[in-house]
Amino acid sequence: MIRFYFHPTPNPAKVALMLEETGLAYQLIPIDTSKGEQHTPAFRAINPNGKVPAIVDTEGPGGKEARVFDSSAILLYLGEKTGRLIGSAADRSELLSWLFFIATGIGPFSGQAVHFQHAAPEKLAYAVNRYRREIERHYEVLDTHLKGREFIIGKEYSIGDISAWGWLDRAPRVLPGDTDPLTAFPNLKRWFRAIDSRPAVAKARAVGKDHAFKKEMDEETRRALFPSNYVKAAS
Numbered sequence: 443m444i445r446f447y448f449h450p451t452p453n454p455a456k457v458a459l460m461l462e463e464t465g466l467a468y469q470l471i472p473i474d475t476s477k478g479e480q481h482t483p484a485f486r487a488i489n490p491n492g493k494v495p496a497i498v499d500t501e502g503p504g505g506k507e508a509r510v511f512d513s514s515a516i517l518l519y520l521g522e523k524t525g526r527l528i529g530s531a532a533d534r535s536e537l538l539s540w541l542f543f544i545a546t547g548i549g550p551f552s553g554q555a556v557h558f559q560h561a562a563p564e565k566l567a568y569a570v571n572r573y574r575r576e577i578e579r580h581y582e583v584l585d586t587h588l589k590g591r592e593f594i595i596g597k598e599y600s601i602g603d604i605s606a607w608g609w610l611d612r613a614p615r616v617l618p619g620d621t622d623p624l625t626a627f628p629n630l631k632r633w634f635r636a637i638d639s640r641p642a643v644a645k646a647r648a649v650g651k652d653h654a655f656k657k658e659m660d661e662e663t664r665r666a667l668f669p670s671n672y673v674k675a676a677s
């Protein structure tokens with residue numbers, strides 16, 4: 443059994459999709475990050491970084507309980523555990539390359555693009571421009587790679603596609619504007635539509651729907667999500 447620590451945000455969405463694709467049995471544990479539940483000692487024992495997603499595999503290596511945090515680590519762990527969606531041995535270098543490209547590029551730049559356009563108290567043109575441009579550049583790299591390809595890695599659907607889907611699903615929030623942000627990236631748009639129409643995506647989107655996650659962005663939520671804004675700089 444997998445205990446899945448979840449909030450309806452892009453990185454946990456990747457794990458929801460992986461669990462639905464593989465059919466692994468899991469128990470959903472909502473972590474309301476807007477209420478600060480990611481900072482409790484009990485959750486920090488599972489993810490010392492205080493973020494979702496995280497999992498506990500009650501039947502980990504050697505039959506022992508194992509915790510895994512960070513979406514990419516979880517995708518690799520579950521892929522290796524099930525022997526599914528990790529491509530062939532010949533695809534390993536591509537799998538690692540694209541997973542890290544998503545983990546260190548698309549993920550953090552998307553997160554900062556969202557922060558500076560939707561959450562920051564002031565609209566800082568420099569920051570907005572920098573993160574929008576970086577996201578466009580990353581989309582361009584992936585768009586070029588996907589020319590003539592169905593999937594990101596090799597010839598099969600894999601955790602590379604699952605990982606990219608999590609953030610591409612939020613493209614309208616990452617690159618808000620008057621038109622579909624993927625119009626400028628036709629290969630990426632075609633790929634996204636194909637992945638997004640998978641039956642497991644519909645199931646992943648339904649994960650956590652019966653839990654009332656907090657929606658308001660009040661002082662409690664700002665302190666929970668952006669604690670570093672409340673730490674005084676050393677004088």
Ligand SMILES: N[C@@H](CCC(=O)N[C@@H](CS)C(=O)NCC(=O)O)C(=O)O
Pocket residue numbers: 449451452453454475480492493494495511512513514549666667668
């Ligand atoms: N590198 C991590 C990033 C995790 C992350 O930033 N998670 C967000 C949700 S998408 C979160 O927990 N936000 C609440 C917070 O930062 O306190 C991953 O890929 O899992």
